[in-house]
Amino acid sequence: MKRLFGLGSLQRRLFFGAALFILIALVVAGLAIGLVLYRFARAQVDGRLDAEIAALVTDLKREPDRLELAGEHRIPGSDRGPRGWYWQVRSGDTVLRSASLEGATLEPPARTEPEHADGPSPADGTGPQGEALILRILTLPAANGAPAATIMASAPSAALHGPLREAARTLAITLGLLGLGLLAAVTAQVRLGLRPLDRLRDNLAEVRAGTRARVPIEQPSEVRPLVDEVNLLLDRNEAGLERARAQVANLAHGLKTPLATLTMALDGTRDPDGQLSHLVSGMDRRVRHHLRRARAAALGGPTRARSDLAAHAADLADILARLHADKALRIENAVAAGTLVPCEGQDLDEMLGNLVDNACRWARTRVRISAERAGSTVDVSVEDDGRGLEAEAIAHVLLRGRRLDESVPGDGFGLPITLELAxxxxGGLDLGRSDLGGLRAVLRLPAS
Incomplete structure (x- = not known):
């Protein structure tokens, strides 16, 4: 019982609760209807036997030395019919009986109900062949010198219980079909009643995925207080997320740039033994470690947004084409419209901007941006037709501040920052050779 009505499923609790009450109601209804049918059928049998006793009383002639019936007395079924339909009149030693008794005598039961002053009394007995009988007994007091007389009329128990069994079978089938119909109605009602909870679950999944900022307030009145509390929690989390992002950005601008400047400023003449460079490198690792932890906590919030990759790529392509207008580059945006990634827009701009800007710096005439779904990730490719990188140089360029060509503007932090954000x-970042001839940078991001 505890497992059926536990907290695991509201639908199961409602269904089994309703099923239990329906079963109890049907059992009570069946017993009540059965009792009514029994009383009705018994009244019909008793009425028939009372009518026969009344006819016997009307035809009976009692004298001190004679007991007889006026005319021929017959009960339908009691002369040549089935066993059990009998009548008998006894006064002293004289007995009148129906032909169906075939000379046998009905013995009154040892125990009967108290006699009714206004009519025959009910009783149960046994026939001459051992068959169960339903009896009605009337005792006429002595009168005019004639002794008291006892009149009995009987019917076989099958006359009552046979129709009752047929009626009970029909009743059971009817109640069973009614119960099945009610269970089907309860199932439909439970599913219909819990449908708002399914919609609420879908709304929360959309909020978690970033397609919604808040849960819609158009909800049933019973669910609306919960929705209001959830929206309030989302608002507070969003405010906390923005504060965390602001703090991370402030730390990034306040610490990372001076450390990078120190790293590049310390050369062999200023730091001959490398102690200062070692200290600066240690400080840089610690700062990046704690910034990464703070940013990861902020990105793990429940209100992560989704960004349109095609739109961001188009904006970056337009901006960078103008920045590198002197090279007359052709930047191709082959990202399909509607491609979404679960990233904040500013982070996507930083990652994609670093890759496209790097490609524009090294490209001769052409840069291509594309994206494709690969299982649970979206692979964003940025390719150029420059000279590319050899395999041994790829690991080198992913280190902070490392540049392969000092003649090209830059500080060497673009690719490492992109990798860190990814x-x-x-996600991640892979570098390789493009079919355009230059570098192919593949930014792997989770699919939305």
């Missing part, structure tokens, strides 16, 4: 989102 890893915070559960």
């Amino acid at each position: 890893e915070l989102y559960g």
Whole structure:
């Protein structure tokens, strides 16, 4: 019982609760209807036997030395019919009986109900062949010198219980079909009643996925207080997330840039033994470690947004084409419209902007941006037709501040920052050779 009505499923609790009450109601209804049918059928049999006794009383002639019936007395079924339909009149030693008794005598039961002053009394007995009988007994007091007389009329128990069994069978089938219909109605009602909870679950999933900022307030009155509390919690989390992002950004601008400047400023003449460089590198690792932890906590919030990759790529392509207008580059945006990734827009701009800007710096005439779904990730490719990188140089360029060509503007932090952001989102960055001839950078981001 505890497992059926536990907290595991509201639908199961409602269904089995309703099923239990329906079963109890049907059992009570069946017993009540059965009792009514029994009383009705018994009244019909008793009425028939009382009518026969009344006819016997009317035809009976009692004298001190004679007991007889006026005319021929017959009960339908009591002369040549089935066993059990009998009548008998006894006064002293004189007995009148129906032909169906075939000379046998009905013995009154040892125990009967108290006699009714206004009519025959009911009783149960046994016939001459051992068959169960339903009896009605009337005792006429002595009168005019004639002794008291006892009149009995009987019917076989099958006359009562046979129709009752047929009626009970029909009643059971009817109640069973009614119960099945009620269970089907309860199932439909439970599913219909719990449908708002299913919609609420879908709304929360959309909020978690970033397609909604808040749960819609158009909900049933019973669910609306819960929705209001959830929306209030989302608002507070969003405010906390924005504060965390602001703090992370402030730390990033306040610490990372001076440390990078120190790293590049310390050369062999200023730091001959490398102690200062070692200290600066240690400080940089610690700062990046704690910034990464703070940013990961902020990105793990429940209100992570989704960004349109095609729109961001188009904006970046337009901006960078103007920045590198002197090279007359052709930047192709082959990202399909509607491609979404679960990233904040500013982070996506930083990752994609670093890759496209790097490609524009090294490209001769052409840069291509594309994206494709690969299982649970979206692979964003940025390719150029420059000279590319050799395999041994790829690991080198992913280190902070490392540049392969000092003649090209830059500080060497673009690719490492992109890799770090991608890893915070559960993705990564791969470098390789493009079929355009230059570098192919593949930014892997989780699919929305």
